[in-house]
Amino acid sequence: MTQGFYLGLMSGTSLDGVDAVLADLSAAQPRVLACASLPYADALRAEILALQPVGDNELDRAARLAQQLARLYA
Known part of the structure; x- marks a missing residue:
């Protein structure tokens, strides 16, 4: 099989x-x-939570966060 x-x-x-x-x-x-x-490290968790409310540079912050998460997943 x-x-x-x-x-x-x-x-x-x-x-x-x-x-x-x-x-x-x-x-x-x-x-x-x-x-x-x-x-998650405390700093990473704080970055994720910081994306929940509307804020400045959301697309940039989300892209950088996605890269950090991808490295962690790898």
């Missing part, structure tokens, strides 16, 4: 960090192989 390993990453609305799961979806019953959580 073909291996069907998938890695999922997410951050929920609590903004506490990044959650990851490695799952095998090759069988009829999915199986979680591993999971991990990495908390």
